[in-house]
Amino acid sequence: MKHILISFLTLFFFCSARSSDPVCSICGARITSDYFKYTLSGSGEEIIVCADCQTKAIKCSICGIPLGKQVFNLDDRQYCSQCFYKVLSRPVCGLCNKRIPGNYTTYTAAGRDILHVCESCESLYAKCDCCGRPALYTEIIDSKTLCRNCASTVIRCKACGAVLLDKIYRYNIYNYTYCSDCEKNLPRCAVCNLPAGKGSRTLSDGRIACTDCGATAVGSIDAVIKIYQLIKGFLYAGYGMKIREVAGIEFCSLEKMRLLASDVSTYDNRSVPQGLFRKDNDSVKILVQPELPRNLLVGVIAHEYANQ
Ligand SMILES: [Zn+2]
Ligand SMILES: [Zn+2]
Ligand SMILES: [Zn+2]
Numbered sequence: 001m002k003h004i005l006i007s008f009l010t011l012f013f014f015c016s017a018r019s020s021d022p023v024c025s026i027c028g029a030r031i032t033s034d035y036f037k038y039t040l041s042g043s044g045e046e047i048i049v050c051a052d053c054q055t056k057a058i059k060c061s062i063c064g065i066p067l068g069k070q071v072f073n074l075d076d077r078q079y080c081s082q083c084f085y086k087v088l089s090r091p092v093c094g095l096c097n098k099r100i101p102g103n104y105t106t107y108t109a110a111g112r113d114i115l116h117v118c119e120s121c122e123s124l125y126a127k128c129d130c131c132g133r134p135a136l137y138t139e140i141i142d143s144k145t146l147c148r149n150c151a152s153t154v155i156r157c158k159a160c161g162a163v164l165l166d167k168i169y170r171y172n173i174y175n176y177t178y179c180s181d182c183e184k185n186l187p188r189c190a191v192c193n194l195p196a197g198k199g200s201r202t203l204s205d206g207r208i209a210c211t212d213c214g215a216t217a218v219g220s221i222d223a224v225i226k227i228y229q230l231i232k233g234f235l236y237a238g239y240g241m242k243i244r245e246v247a248g249i250e251f252c253s254l255e256k257m258r259l260l261a262s263d264v265s266t267y268d269n270r271s272v273p274q275g276l277f278r279k280d281n282d283s284v285k286i287l288v289q290p291e292l293p294r295n296l297l298v299g300v301i302a303h304e305y306a307n308q
């Protein structure tokens with residue numbers, strides 16, 4: 001009995017001496033020297049790590065605790081279980097495609113997906129001069145850095161071709177845009193009144209026509225008469241409109257047009273009419289500005305012909 005009692009006490013002392021040394025949560029060894037103690041923020045559980053494991057073990061990329069056998073991998077990063085589940089609910093960086101444990105910037109723009117960018121991508125990638133977003137791929141156009149999206153939908157000045165980023169002048173009827181330089185300084189097209197830039201031409205009477213208006217300008221009276229014949233046929237075939245034949249179609253200079261228009265009560269005096277009809281006794285003549293763009297001329301002749 002005595003022997004048993006001594007054995008029991010020996011065992012007791014042996015055990016109690018050993019159990020006072022902490023056990024490393026990673027390698028499981030009793031720690032007799034310095035060790036590190038971590039308290040898990042969520043559960044309050046304490047983790048003790050020996051000095052050796054402290055230096056050698058992989059650390060959680062968020063909280064920094066050394067990781068044992070249970071390592072959670074995501075996007076080439078290692079996490080403890082707590083941080084892993086937290087990071088799963090974090091946004092993904094649109095550039096490096098990794099979940100963002102830390103700070104990030106969110107970019108929103110009409111018609112574009114929301115973009116979250118992690119801090120390292122934010123400082124690494126160039127920003128688009130147009131939309132302001134950092135982008136993996138950028139192009140330099142007119143010395144402006146543009147993301148692929150903006151480069152593909154780039155708006156250029158209709159007159160000089162420059163890429164427009166800041167202030168633009170838009171003419172909604174035409175859906176044309178101009179830079180402020182062209183808007184302010186270019187002569188106006190005599191036909192459409194838009195800035196006449198590259199490719200514009202001077203018409204036979206000295207008026208300037210923009211590229212569009214100049215391209216289809218009808219300069220010969222024969223061509224104008226042909227258009228009149230087509231309109232006449234079209235109105236008759238399509239609408240059964242039989243309107244009396246006009247005695248003639250003539251070009252009329254802008255000065256003469258302005259003068260004639262001043263007799264017409266409906267004329268507003270602000271602009272020179274593009275066409276007019278003149279009654280002489282019983283015959284009617286149509287007068288049109290020289291070198292109007294074809295489509296406009298069709299409208300002008302049809303209007304004057306139907307309203308004679
Ligand atoms: Zn250890
Ligand atoms: Zn962690
Ligand atoms: Zn990133």
Ligand SMILES: [Zn+2]
Pocket residue numbers: 128129130131132133146147148149150151
């Ligand atoms: Zn952009």
Ligand SMILES: [Zn+2]
Pocket residue numbers: 157158159160161162178179180181182183
């Ligand atoms: Zn311009």
Ligand SMILES: [Zn+2]
Pocket residue numbers: 189190191192193194209210211212213214
């Ligand atoms: Zn024009």
